[in-house]
Amino acid sequence: MKTNQETMPAMQPVQAETTLRFACHPGVACFNECCRELDLALLPYDVLRLKKALGISSGEFMKNYVLVSREAGQVFPLCRLTMVDDGRASCVFVRPEGCSVYSDRPAACRAYPVGRGAALRDGTVREQFVLVREPHCQGFAQTCSQSVAAYLDSQELAGYNRCNDALLRLHQHPKIQDGSFQPDEQQLRRYLLALYDLDRFRQLLKRGVLSFAFPLKKEQQSALEDNDEELLLLAIGWLERDFFGG
Ligand code: SF4
Ligand code: SF4
Structure with missing residues (x-):
């Protein structure tokens, strides 16, 4: 600007x-x-x-x-x-x-x-x-x-708002707001991988190097094939659990 x-x-x-x-x-x-x-x-x-x-x-x-x-x-x-x-x-x-x-x-x-x-x-x-x-x-x-x-x-x-709003669960998490969470270097790498390098994230999931701690629902299976939007929503949940537990 x-x-x-x-x-x-x-x-x-x-x-x-x-x-x-x-x-x-x-x-x-x-x-x-x-x-x-x-x-x-x-x-x-x-x-x-x-x-x-x-x-x-x-x-x-x-x-x-x-x-x-x-x-x-x-x-x-x-x-x-x-x-x-x-x-x-x-x-x-x-x-x-x-x-x-x-x-x-x-x-x-x-x-x-x-x-x-x-x-x-x-x-x-x-x-x-x-x-x-x-x-x-x-x-x-x-x-x-x-x-x-x-x-x-x-x-x-609509598609943009859906994913950007889901991201608020990470960006505006109470532990971010109160300053009690600071990601380490590995968490920062996982943040960039899961949110910004979806193709590589998918490859690592398919090879079993990474996994979800929860079973995928039927409608979420397409994330592992070619549904990038679904994979991004799953990636947000994956990071949420990684960073904040639960
Ligand atoms: S992405 Fe397109 S609309 Fe946006 S700044 Fe670049 S050229 Fe302009
Ligand atoms: S939004 Fe349209 S009208 Fe405004 S500066 Fe860009 S091209 Fe010009």
Whole structure:
């Protein structure tokens, strides 16, 4: 993100029913501007979709497109999409005609200019929304309007939200919140393996090197074959048990 005062985005809390006057299409003068100078964190479901779209393994995707870092104060590593060194920090997937992975673009790209936050309260996911207004974005000058909820629905986020919300059981676990859990090096490796390198995780499960401490239900068996979304949900449970017991 650009950081000087003129290019700083304005953030405005909004509700699901708030009317959003916004539209984005190849005809806008700023087309593709939001795909440059950005810092794009990838969640596991984003990686799952992108590696499938590119027809490569999760290991290849992580090696070629992801920078992993662990920042001060963060319990878990952060995975960021690499940007092109073109002086504008352009997304590696942006082309003159638009996003080359459009149907599998990350959740943050789909929801933009809305940001969705989710928190686990008494076992229920509570959503919060914020509207991000960047000075270069001319989508707000378009005439199309709808509610924030309708806009997000149109961006087909259901699969993303399902997996990202399941991840809250790890990221917002009480032992994370009270600071009593700090993963060791091996747990950090297992975190990256199970969430971000699903193909390798599946291989290790099939070879019996790793296993679930619970029998898989019939509908979960497909995770060991080709159902990546089911495997990711199982991986979250596997890590939950590994990190926090139970
Ligand atoms: S993934 Fe697509 S929509 Fe997202 S920043 Fe890159 S080019 Fe833009
Ligand atoms: S209107 Fe906004 S979201 Fe659309 S291309 Fe322009 S900057 Fe990006």
